[in-house]
Amino acid sequence: MAVASVTHPGFAGHAEEPDQLYVETRELRIQGFLLFMVSDLVLFSSFIFAYLYLRNSGQGWPAGGPKLDIALAAINSIVLFGSGATMHFALENWKHGSFTKFANWIVMTIILGAGFLSGQVMEYIHIGARWDSGIFGASFYTLTGMHGLHVFGGIIYLTVLLLQAAQGKYTFTKYTGLTLGTLYWHFVDVIWVVLFSIFYLL
Amino acid sequence: MEANVAHVERILAVFFGIVVFFVAVIALRNDWKSRGIENQVFKIMLGLLALGAILGILAAFGMLIGKGVA
Numbered sequence: 483m484a485v486a487s488v489t490h491p492g493f494a495g496h497a498e499e500p501d502q503l504y505v506e507t508r509e510l511r512i513q514g515f516l517l518f519m520v521s522d523l524v525l526f527s528s529f530i531f532a533y534l535y536l537r538n539s540g541q542g543w544p545a546g547g548p549k550l551d552i553a554l555a556a557i558n559s560i561v562l563f564g565s566g567a568t569m570h571f572a573l574e575n576w577k578h579g580s581f582t583k584f585a586n587w588i589v590m591t592i593i594l595g596a597g598f599l600s601g602q603v604m605e606y607i608h609i610g611a612r613w614d615s616g617i618f619g620a621s622f623y624t625l626t627g628m629h630g631l632h633v634f635g636g637i638i639y640l641t642v643l644l645l646q647a648a649q650g651k652y653t654f655t656k657y658t659g660l661t662l663g664t665l666y667w668h669f670v671d672v673i674w675v676v677l678f679s680i681f682y683l684l
Numbered sequence: 685m686e687a688n689v690a691h692v693e694r695i696l697a698v699f700f701g702i703v704v705f706f707v708a709v710i711a712l713r714n715d716w717k718s719r720g721i722e723n724q725v726f727k728i729m730l731g732l733l734a735l736g737a738i739l740g741i742l743a744a745f746g747m748l749i750g751k752g753v754a
Contacts, residue, residue, distance in 0.1 A: 512721055516721070552743055552744075552746075553693040553697070556697035556701075556741075557696050557697040557700075559736065559740045561700075563708075563733055563740065566704075566708075566729075567708060570707075570726075570730070665722060668726065668730075668733070671729070671732075671733055671736065672733070675733075682743060
């Protein structure tokens with residue numbers, strides 16, 4: 483707290499109230515971002531239902547089913563879910579005016595996100611199915627690849643937010659961008675809950 | 685060797701899954717009375733995060749494994 487109050491320009495905003503324009507547009511910006519997330523959800527839903535349809539139709543599905551590594555998938559999923567928790571801590575610490583703790587938690591989130599991507603790469607190496615080896619490979623790589631791209635994009639997004647926060651773009655009373663970044667990261671987590679369930683648990 | 689690695693992965697998944705579950709539930713409880721559209725979405729997502737942690741723990745225990753899993 484003391485460190486943040488001395489070194490971070492955002493602390494100056496702690497005493498001042500947000501201006502009227504900010505208050506009026508904040509809700510609209512959040513709603514706009516939620517609409518983007520809904521559109522992304524529709525995209526994922528289309529591929530998820532296509533996967534479930536193809537799987538249940540049975541035609542061309544690998545005999546005996548593909549062999550996925552449940553232990554790796556479980557620890558990898560927990561790594562991603564853990565990153566959701568650390569991102570939540572990051573935002574909470576920003577709300578409480580601690581830039582240092584916010585930075586630590588967001589860096590932890592980025593590291594866990596990168597760890598998840600590494601786990602996905604290991605899964606791709608060991609899965610024994612290729613993108614073009616059949617409808618299982620096509621569905622698996624499309625969905626997990628699309629999700630992986632979202633995680634990769636999220637890592638870049640969070641890095642940019644961290645840099646912007648360090649430069650004083652956000653204050654401790656005006657931080658809609660950080661809220662949106664947290665929403666996006668939670669969204670990526672929640673999509674993985676569904677993907678993990680349909681690929682590994684069904 | 686691979687069996688040992690899988691065993692360690694399962695233990696880590698259970699341990700950290702429990703941690704993530706409790707963190708999500710506590711965060712949800714703390715945010716329960718928060719207002720505003722983003723906080724409502726946060727609540728839903730924290731609930732789903734807790735659910736995901738439970739699924740991860742059960743999968744690591746081998747209690748929930750799909751047909752195509754080794």
